[in-house]
Amino acid sequence: MLHKVEGVVIRTNDYGETNKIITIFTRENGKVALMARGAKRPKSRFASSAQIFIYSIFVYQRTSGIGTLNSADVIDSFRDVRNDLKLTAHAAYIVELVDKLSDDNERNPYLFELLYQTLLFLNEELDPDILTRIFETKMLEVAGVKPSLERCSLCGSPMEPFVFSMKHSGVLCSRCKFEDPHHLSVQPNVIKLIRLFQQLDIKRLGNINVKHETKVQLKSILSHYYDEFVGVRLKSKRFLDQVDKLYET
Numbered sequence: 001m002l003h004k005v006e007g008v009v010i011r012t013n014d015y016g017e018t019n020k021i022i023t024i025f026t027r028e029n030g031k032v033a034l035m036a037r038g039a040k041r042p043k044s045r046f047a048s049s050a051q052i053f054i055y056s057i058f059v060y061q062r063t064s065g066i067g068t069l070n071s072a073d074v075i076d077s078f079r080d081v082r083n084d085l086k087l088t089a090h091a092a093y094i095v096e097l098v099d100k101l102s103d104d105n106e107r108n109p110y111l112f113e114l115l116y117q118t119l120l121f122l123n124e125e126l127d128p129d130i131l132t133r134i135f136e137t138k139m140l141e142v143a144g145v146k147p148s149l150e151r152c153s154l155c156g157s158p159m160e161p162f163v164f165s166m167k168h169s170g171v172l173c174s175r176c177k178f179e180d181p182h183h184l185s186v187q188p189n190v191i192k193l194i195r196l197f198q199q200l201d202i203k204r205l206g207n208i209n210v211k212h213e214t215k216v217q218l219k220s221i222l223s224h225y226y227d228e229f230v231g232v233r234l235k236s237k238r239f240l241d242q243v244d245k246l247y248e249t
Helices: 085-101 109-123 128-142 188-199 212-230 235-248
Strands: 002-015 019-026 030-036 055-061 067-076 163-165 170-172
Touching (some): 002 030, 002 109, 085 235, 128 212
Antiparallel strands (some): 019 030, 055 067
16 A cells, blocks of 8 residues: 655665665654665665655555655755754754654654754754754653643742752742752743743744853753653764764864
């Protein structure tokens, strides 16, 4: 049975001398693995479409295991992302998050739209650090470990200022913060930004100007939260951290 889907390539693996197995995240069928026969040949009809980040209309034959790619019509290659080291590093981390936190053949149009819009904004040179923090924040909900930021995680008080507690997966008020001796004191605008990222419709994102020190705290909190509650170890994350250090010097 043939399936026609809209998808983004999130992973590629060489298979034999000439073939590739590509993993695509699709609007219609979620994550799907496909055999792209001959894709490693320079003159292959799949040479351009079987590359990471490529956004295409794919037609494939579905089987009980890996499907077979029949055709692909490239819609967008996100050229600027692919030609810029920093943007490539951010995009690689984003697609690996999708790969690790999604199940095969589980339809999720929301996640597809989030992935596509984030790559589109990266390609349009919106701030990659903020785009990645937004994506990380929204993926916590996909993973089922969204932190509680509106009210104190213990008593429910809405009174700020809050501190951030890994132990209680959210914020604590000034009375309850002593229940976690390892709580993190953060700038109030950091909590507000993460809260905004949770609620934001990615399609309506405009320019967001964030100070460097705020970006540093955002990255630190979300990184620690992922380590504590998600537990995925990503090669792309290490690569992104290395690239970020290069651009800081």
